[in-house]
Amino acid sequence: MVYAFKTRQDYIESLYKMIKPLESYYNQDTPGKLLIGQGTSGTVYSQSTREVEGFLRILWGVGPLLVQNKDEKLIEIILSGLKEGTNPSNENYWGTPQNYDQLIVEMASLSTLLLLNPSLWELLTSKEQDNVFNWLNTVNNRKTPKNNWLFFRILVNVCFKKLGRKYSQEMMDQDFKLIEEFYIGNGWYYDGRETQMDYYISFAIHYYSLIYCKFMEDDDIERVLLFKKRAKEFAKSFQYWFDANGEAIPFGRSLTYRFAQSAFWSALVFADVEALPWGEIRGIIERNMTRWCEHDIFLRDGRLTIGYHYENLVMAEGYNGAGSPYWAFKTFLLLAVDEKHPFWESESLSKKSTEKTYLIPEARMLMQNSPNQVQAFVSGQLEPNQAHIEAKYSKLVYSTVFGFSVSKGNLFYSQGGFDNCLALSEDDSYYRTKFKTESFDVTEDYVRSVWKPWKDVCVTTIVIPMNGWHVRVHDIETRRSLIVREGGFSTPVSDTTCFENDHGLICESSIGTSLLTPIIGFEEVEYTVNEPNTNLFFKHSGHPSSKTKLKAGKHRLISLVGGIASGDEQWLTQPTVVVDGNILTLVQGESRKQIKL
Secondary structure: OOOOOOOHHHHHHHHHHHHHHHHHHEOOOOOOOEHHHHOOOOOOOOHHHHHHHHHHHOHHHHHHHHHHOOOHHHHHHHHHHHHHHOOOOOOOOOOOOOOOOHHHHHHHHHHHHHHHOHHHHHOOOHHHHHHHHHHHHHHHHOOOOOOOOHHHHHHHHHHHHHHOOOOOHHHHHHHHHHHHHOEEEOOEEOOOOOOOOOOHHHHHHHHHHHHHHHHOOOOOHHHHHHHHHHHHHHHHHHHHHEOOOOOEOOOOOOHHHHHHHHHHHHHHHHHOOOOOOHHHHHHHHHHHHHHHHHOOOEOOOOOEOOEOOOEOOOOOOOOOOOOHHHHHHHHHHHHHOOOOOHHHHOOOOOOOOOOOEEEEHHHOEEEEEEOOEEEEEEOOOOOOOOOOHHHHHOOOOEEOOOOOEOOOOOOOHHHOOOOOOEEEEOOOOOOEOOOOEEEEEEOOOOEEEEEEEEOOEEEEEEEEEEOOEEEEEEEEEEOOOEEEEEEOOOEEHHHOEEEEOOOOEEEEEOOEEEEEEEEEOOOEEEEEEOOOOOEOOOOOEEEEEEEEEEOOEEEEEEEEEEEEEOOOHHHOOOOEEEEEOOEEEEEEOOEEEEEEO
């Protein structure tokens, strides 16, 4: 299947191509549910809710589509589902949402559908309207997590207001007050927890804010202006999460939502906020959508899978069901504007954010740019309640070319997916790596983290980036003997060739070159072949690693690590590292850094 994203019509046709495989999963006997939600894997919520999720998440794409392109067949499916799903006396009733219910999440797409297409509301009888209202209105009497979920209730009440139904301004004011507490500055929020600045800032908080702006422009002028201002500020730094080829940094939870990475840019179009020149925004979305559809993200029948670059349950969260990946349809919001919008009339432009390094202090990230890759050096981030959080938030570096790995077990090193991290063990089994950061600094020159894999083991890690390379300095104070391993960037096993030279291990592959050079403290290097399905990019991956043994006491370990993308060969020249006491000097050509350790 070929997907194109050059013109507005391309987006429409691509959306239809993604919807068509779902037709056989709509059953006349169970309207309001998409039986894809049954899947063959489980979630923290019930099968019935998974089926409702599948039905309602499709609306993120169908809602915008119907604004300019009426499709009677889709309208019939939607209306039939609404009528039966919100009727408490019907056997296909979706269920009455409870506190912290997944059904509350799915209210957002339904509310947005009705905001975009109020004519659908008029096709319901008075009783049917009451049923939809009553089902949605339960959110005003339910507890939700104090994070991006607050916007679900806000959107429901905006929907009620615009449809002329009773709404709760009190609840909206209460939720906005909490959201305001999340604001950090320069357009950045945290998602309910001060250590979490991931894609939920873009495809949730800003996305919903911009929908609010569109529909409340005349009702809440001051807040709308504030949200638009923050969106413009956010865009300036968020653009650095995307490389020149369309790949975005794999980081944080809910990565199975894939091209929802571009949802924020689409919402800017919808709200008519030119945060960057329209041509640049168009280029970001076009490249990201195209890149995603080149990956192995669809089943043979065209359905989206749980996973990232390929179908992969290992990396999933407990709330990822078979219908969950259709959260990605949020990016089709731009279809709600017609072809006369300046976005569609603009020429798609190449990436303009080309500074070699860019500091995003609010996200606790130092970004490193090359012509074909973005790397993000992160510290101090954490979301403590989901799967693989140490891998999704606490790696030393994240790459748009080499991806990252999650654990399939920590009994042996090869099970742990320990690329781009320091892993420690007492007996070469049950490895531990950085999870929670005790303290940190993120500067324009380096990233520093202090962390404790055990109560009596303290590690201070300093990472110093330079042109696709970086130096890692680990100062370890331990009261126990340890086996310590350093992991570099992953490559696909199938086409990787490794060789050693006087400096260390070089692993060449079609996607780029991964290099690991021990400077101080490490005794041996190898290419570690990891368990299949641990890397988010490659079905079977490996990474260069080094190893040493430490006795109780104080130790300093230093490595030079490179991840050079294919096409960036000009950066392959290895930097020189000189350590003089507590002064480390890093030199590559005309680039030079000197850091006090």
